[in-house]
Amino acid sequence: KAGVTQTPRYLIKTRGQQVTLSCSPISGHRSVSWYQQTPGQGLQFLFEYFSETQRNKGNFPGRFSGRQFSNSRSEMNVSTLELGDSALYLCASSPLAGGTGELFFGEGSRLTVL
């Protein structure tokens, strides 16, 4: 069974730009969650999508958005990038919604904002 795939693995952007990250969940998983990981804040929940609907959202500004497609693939977008957005963005899929089951994480997309 293929794992969670995130693209791109690494990217460098400059302040003010926008970025789109992609996540393909494990086949059959309908829940996709996104987390931001930084050395100072640890793993912070961004949002969760289940069956194309956003179920939950973390405490992040509106510059962070996401969506999920009918095949459960998900994208997240960050607009007007700031230096503080530099982080590892992790996607996790699960057969269950609401963080009640095991999360299967991808390897992450490492974003550097210059």
Next chain:
Amino acid sequence: TQLLEQSPQFLSIQEGENLTVYCNSSSVFSSLQWYRQEPGEGPVLLVTVVTGGEVKKLKRLTFQFGDARKDSSLHITAAQPGDTGLYLCALTSYGKLTFGQGTILTVHP
């Protein structure tokens, strides 16, 4: 205020030593998960504990859930360099999985 407090934040030990990592909350939780994240990888689930007082073993790793279900510990016996990584505890709160800050473990050969 962090929902989950993990300690210690950093741990650097020699191969063969034992260690314990702690995860504490001021609230009672129904279940708790432990994950390990190796450099360049995403976190991987090690275990889920659900019953107060529960002890689970995974080879050299022993996980304990406190009787009051407000704390948990992870004990590693005879640590090996392959145990190096970030250890995270997590619980479900308000419909999402919330993680502690993690313990960075380095085991030197």
